[in-house]
Amino acid sequence: PDVVPFYGEHQAGVVTPTQGRLAFAAFDVVTEDVQQLAAMLGRWSAAAALMTAGQSVGPVETAPQAPPVDTGEAVGLAPGRLTVTVGFGPSLFDDRFGLADRRPAALAPLPALPGDALEEARSGGDLCVQACSDDPQVAFHVIRNFARIGRGTVVLRWSQLGFGSTASTSTAQETPRNLFGFKDGTNNLKLEDRAAIDDAVWVGEESDQAWMRGGTYAVTRRIRMHIESWDADFLADQESVIGRHKLSGAPLGGSKETDVVDLAATKGGEPVIPAAAHVRLASPHTNGGIRILRRGYSYTDGIDAKTGELDAGLFFIAFQKDAHAQFVPLQRRLGQHDALNEYITHTSSALFACPPGLRAVGDWFGKGLL
Numbered sequence: 428p429d430v431v432p433f434y435g436e437h438q439a440g441v442v443t444p445t446q447g448r449l450a451f452a453a454f455d456v457v458t459e460d461v462q463q464l465a466a467m468l469g470r471w472s473a474a475a476a477l478m479t480a481g482q483s484v485g486p487v488e489t490a491p492q493a494p495p496v497d498t499g500e501a502v503g504l505a506p507g508r509l510t511v512t513v514g515f516g517p518s519l520f521d522d523r524f525g526l527a528d529r530r531p532a533a534l535a536p537l538p539a540l541p542g543d544a545l546e547e548a549r550s551g552g553d554l555c556v557q558a559c560s561d562d563p564q565v566a567f568h569v570i571r572n573f574a575r576i577g578r579g580t581v582v583l584r585w586s587q588l589g590f591g592s593t594a595s596t597s598t599a600q601e602t603p604r605n606l607f608g609f610k611d612g613t614n615n616l617k618l619e620d621r622a623a624i625d626d627a628v629w630v631g632e633e634s635d636q637a638w639m640r641g642g643t644y645a646v647t648r649r650i651r652m653h654i655e656s657w658d659a660d661f662l663a664d665q666e667s668v669i670g671r672h673k674l675s676g677a678p679l680g681g682s683k684e685t686d687v688v689d690l691a692a693t694k695g696g697e698p699v700i701p702a703a704a705h706v707r708l709a710s711p712h713t714n715g716g717i718r719i720l721r722r723g724y725s726y727t728d729g730i731d732a733k734t735g736e737l738d739a740g741l742f743f744i745a746f747q748k749d750a751h752a753q754f755v756p757l758q759r760r761l762g763q764h765d766a767l768n769e770y771i772t773h774t775s776s777a778l779f780a781c782p783p784g785l786r787a788v789g790d791w792f793g794k795g796l797l
């Protein structure tokens with residue numbers, strides 16, 4: 428139960444029930460030799476298979492006069508349902524490797540979106556690795572060893588740790604809470620709803636690139652949450668910003684978390700769930716049926732030196748078939764009208780094509796692409 432199978436039709440770490448902790452990193456490729464990149468991806472694949480099974484990537488006691496192959500800090504720790512998910516960013520498909528005609532249409536860079544305050548140095552990237560585990564040290568061990576294996580081939584571009592899941596992806600899970608204190612993930616896609624997942628998450632025959640079939644696209648957004656202003660806001664206002672009750676998670680007008688969000692209900696001529704409430708604007712019933720799989724984590728990165736406020740928020744991760752048809756129109760709408768905007772700022776953005784799962788030993792990330 429502590430081990431999530433690494434090999435399969437799809438990569439793990441997408442519909443897998445959310446683990447407690449996240450270590451995420453984006454890398455840029457520094458070699459111009461595509462064979463060197465392929466070899467590194469092969470080594471990453473073998474290492475991921477071992478680490479997710481709870482094993483070291485190689486001996487720690489290599490030889491007294493050589494650096495240990497595995498860095499050692501995960502020895503003796505349970506894998507904690509570790510998953511390792513790899514993706515390719517749009518920039519990998521520029522002229523460097525002759526991959527331009529293999530870039531899926533859906534991997535066009537994300538457009539500028541309303542309210543963006545993006546920091547270039549923590550956005551984008553040629554490759555990404557998402558490591559999720561119930562043990563933060565096990566998740567970090569993956570990023571560190573991928574960087575070690577990739578030395579001379581890739582450099583770290585940015586990384587993000589997450590300390591608490593902000594979404595449930597299975598009906599068997601309790602809904603966690605985000606840093607605003609609200610239950611998050613109630614109306615998320617759940618792995619048990621196979622039809623909805625196939626419809627919204629996994630790339631199918633419609634893709635212009637066969638290598639992406641069975642894959643999915645990840646959007647990451649580092650969303651700073653201005654928790655000091657939020658904490659000074661009245662409870663009733665917080666609830667109308669989200670459109671749900673804080674403690675129970677019930678939609679306004681309802682009494683239980685699982686009650687249907689009734690967007691038509693009115694009281695005294697006013698909508699019970701306000702026009703700018705987050706759940707109204709994000710609902711598939713008001714945006715042409717768009718659904719995404721949310722799988723984000725809370726983060727805190729110390730204090731903002733300029734203001735003395737906490738630099739904390741949501742490292743938003745969403746998986747979907749086509750971010751340009753799902754995340755982009757959704758966020759365009761939220762960025763313009765969402766009452767939450769008073770309390771949040773999007774500070775980084777990235778898009779990655781996550782290829783299908785590795786089938787068996789010998790298969791590797793990017794085999795279908797390179």
Ligand code: HEM
Nearest residue numbers: 609610611612613614615650706709710711741757758771
């Ligand atoms: C729902 C919080 C950003 C999409 C919710 C819910 C909360 C929440 C508390 C209600 C519980 C649930 O159904 O999961 C937040 C916070 C955000 C944020 C605090 C930023 C810090 C976003 C972004 C998107 C998004 C950027 C997509 C572009 C959704 C969707 C739902 C949802 C699709 C489900 C709506 C429904 O069908 O009822 N969010 N969210 N959220 N959110 Fe967010």
